[in-house]
Amino acid sequence: MGKKITIEPVTRVEGHGKVTIHLDNDNTVTESRLHIVEFRGFERFVQGRPYWEAPVLVQRLCGICPVSHHLAAAKAIDVIVGAGTGDGLTVTADKMRRLMHYGQIFQSHALHFFHLCSPDILFGVDGDPAVRNVVGVAMEHKELAVQGVLMRKYGQEIIAATAGKKIHGTGAIPGGINKNLSIEERDAFLNGIEGNPQLTADQMVDWSETVLEFFKDYHRKNKDFIDGFASFPSSHLSIVREDGALDLYHGVIRAVDAEGNRLIDDVDYQQYDTIISEGVKKWSYMKFPYLTELGPEKGWYRVGPLARLNVCDFIDTPSAQREFEEFRAYTKGKPNGMSMHYHWARLIEILHAAEKMRELLQDPDLQGEDLVVQGRRQPSGVGVIEAPRGTLFHHYDVDQDDQITMCNLIVSTTNNNEPMNAAVNGAAVSHIQGQPEITEGMMNAVEVAIRAYDPCLSCATHAVGKMPLEVSLVDRQGNTIAVKQSNMSV
């Protein structure tokens, strides 16, 4: 009798995941699918609202990455108010937004590593669930955990200072920013937040290098797992600065294939809808983006840290550039298709973000007074940003009464839909296929594959009694034979 494994949500309002793994009579994996209940109601909700509300409204989308939505929407609205893109803003506005964004990248990546990645690599994919968690890390590697907490706090404080507040920030406004960084705020970030000598820009760079070395040491000792787990070739897409540098805030769209050949050659992101299409599959609510020219079968791509380091030519901060060179040399300059190397790439980006924050904090432009520009009003605008999890598109059309008439979002997790399905299947084949008994560790392997991509499933709401993910094994007759739920219990 064939079997099916399902990992599914129970109660979350939206933004939950479900994995179903179908097994044949001899426990051969016949099909693996990651279902994510994508909430697209926002695109209808925002219609009829004044365009200038968008950068604040979009933070309702997600309580986890509101800064990314805030900035992507603001960039789109910049175009609508005639401020243009990139150099269109004042230097103070551009650099304040960049500081906000790098704070977001820094805290998000740090949390992902300490909260989600480190338990798996410290205790093993099949380690005891009682200790394979962030509290277990704290017990066994206290110094690492303390650093993780403070790195996260530093990034959060950067966001609060640039966005104005922690919840529903208002920092980015159409055509610019509504505040600069005061001397007092700057000095706190450089010399120690709240007088804490550990919460400095220099310390964040040092700790970023430490955690990167920690991962590289683990990699040296566990090459088979890190290199081989859920590894597969793919195309990669991100924005890059016009000179090819890694740029998480602004740039042109570039995509490369598995051999490194350019598929999309530095296209203005206002034209994103001429190069990217969104496919649908009857078994998933979430769309499947692809490069239009290649079609849905061959045109899918990865986004996020791994893709960004595969796509860019260099990094413009010295320590991250050194690490980037080592990263690229590992695959002899070819694009890297190893899912677990997302963690490596993410840690290089943490270092880059720390260096960027330090660089920006020392820049007197952050104390400038020229905050907003406007120009000739436009009927449409597209904003793109490299969010922690990957490329995020916001597109708005507005009418003559300044009301939004159309909104289209392609979020990072949607861009990674096809590769996450491929990773789930790879993990199922390597850890579940042919096994006489399905263990918690085997089921966790499937989650490890998804976690590498850091999908944002628990978006938008948080309330007691929610559960983000469930994995199920299902037999050939459709009977569920094993279930693993990832709980958020009280």
Add this chain to the structure above:
Amino acid sequence: MSEVLVYGYGNPGRQDDGLGIRLAQEVQDRQFQNVSVDSNYQLNAEDALAISQYDIVVFADASTNEIEGFRFSVVQPAADIAFTTHAMAPGSVVGLCHQLYCAFPKVYLLEIRGYAWGMAEGLSPEATDNLSLATSFLSPLIQNPVVERFDQAVTVSS
């Protein structure tokens, strides 16, 4: 006198999901002595550091559980396996606080029942009533913050 932190969390852009934040605001407005207030979208790792600096902590969150208005419980340290970023359960924050900072605040969870979760600001009428009940319940406790009184007020065992 005990130092108290009231920490509300949730997304106020999703109707009743903002109940925790609204309760924190209500407490802030009343300006109790020795009571600090904080709020955020989610609980997370750095909150272990925040709560380590207090004697008594009250987390306030919206709840989809079918409870009568609100309920108040002790938060026990836990070690959850999280699937995805970036939220921690209250018990995990407490567990992390114990491990990292050797601090042992008494932590409670005030769950307030919500009913509507759409993309809009503002609470549903039923949730507004529950917020009022929860605020009335919590106010006398934090006005005279003694652990024994908090323990006696627990409405459900954890």
